Amino acid sequence: MFDLKQAIEKANHVTFLTGAGVSVPSGIPDYRSKNGLYAGHQNPEYLLSQDNLRDHPEDFYKFVKASMYYPDAKPNVIHEKMAAISNEKGTIVTQNVDGLHAKAGAKHVVEFHGNLYRIYCQKCHQTFNYQQYLQSDRHEKDGGILRPDIVLYGEALPEQAISQAVSAVGEADLIIICGTSFQVAPFSMLVNYAQPNTQIVAINEQRLRLPFKFEMIQADAQQVFQAL
Numbered sequence: 641m642f643d644l645k646q647a648i649e650k651a652n653h654v655t656f657l658t659g660a661g662v663s664v665p666s667g668i669p670d671y672r673s674k675n676g677l678y679a680g681h682q683n684p685e686y687l688l689s690q691d692n693l694r695d696h697p698e699d700f701y702k703f704v705k706a707s708m709y710y711p712d713a714k715p716n717v718i719h720e721k722m723a724a725i726s727n728e729k730g731t732i733v734t735q736n737v738d739g740l741h742a743k744a745g746a747k748h749v750v751e752f753h754g755n756l757y758r759i760y761c762q763k764c765h766q767t768f769n770y771q772q773y774l775q776s777d778r779h780e781k782d783g784g785i786l787r788p789d790i791v792l793y794g795e796a797l798p799e800q801a802i803s804q805a806v807s808a809v810g811e812a813d814l815i816i817i818c819g820t821s822f823q824v825a826p827f828s829m830l831v832n833y834a835q836p837n838t839q840i841v842a843i844n845e846q847r848l849r850l851p852f853k854f855e856m857i858q859a860d861a862q863q864v865f866q867a868l
């Protein structure tokens with residue numbers, strides 16, 4: 641059987657590519673599963689789109705405020721072990737917008753889709769804290785609409801996040817995919833920047849089908865990280 645612990649010990653640079661599954665044990669629902677964020681919504685991707693924010697800012701705000709903020713969520717063992725490993729020799733590139741990798745103490749984190757807890761006014765770009773946003777989505781001073789600094793459907797990814805993610809993948813001799821089915825581009829395209837000899841491992845309860853060579857660890861990620 642593949643020995644993850646040994647692979648991590650031998651590696652010079654470990655890059656983690658993480659998704660919603662990593663935060664589920666912290667009580668944050670994922671997007672697409674039965675009880676996920678999108679459950680019961682006809683067109684959930686529209687709710688989180690640039691068009692919805694522009695055309696129906698009150699619907700956007702209502703959905704985000706009611707469904708996405710979990711300020712009391714705590715990092716779990718996956719976040720903690722990843723933080724320790726990446727602080728020593730690696731990077732975490734995450735699709736998650738919950739900030740839990742940083743909360744676990746990880747210093748080398750690329751938040752590919754931004755962070756829900758960073759808020760800014762679309763009109764004047766002043767920043768706010770999330771508590772202010774949860775009170776109101778209007779900037780009283782100029783009437784601007786506040787929004788979280790996350791990448792919405794229809795929006796481009798920040799260039800800095802792309803370049804940091806691409807270099808983290810290019811530097812890695814071990815890539816660990818965790819908490820994601822790794823089907824959604826452009827995140828899933830990041831492996832194209834890996835060196836040819838870089839080992840790729842995926843940890844997931846369901847077997848993944850991916851268009852490249854990788855080691856599948858079919859298990860509960862919490863148990864896998866607990867054992868490291």
Ligand SMILES: [Zn+2]
Binds near residue numbers: 779781784
């Ligand atoms: Zn403003």
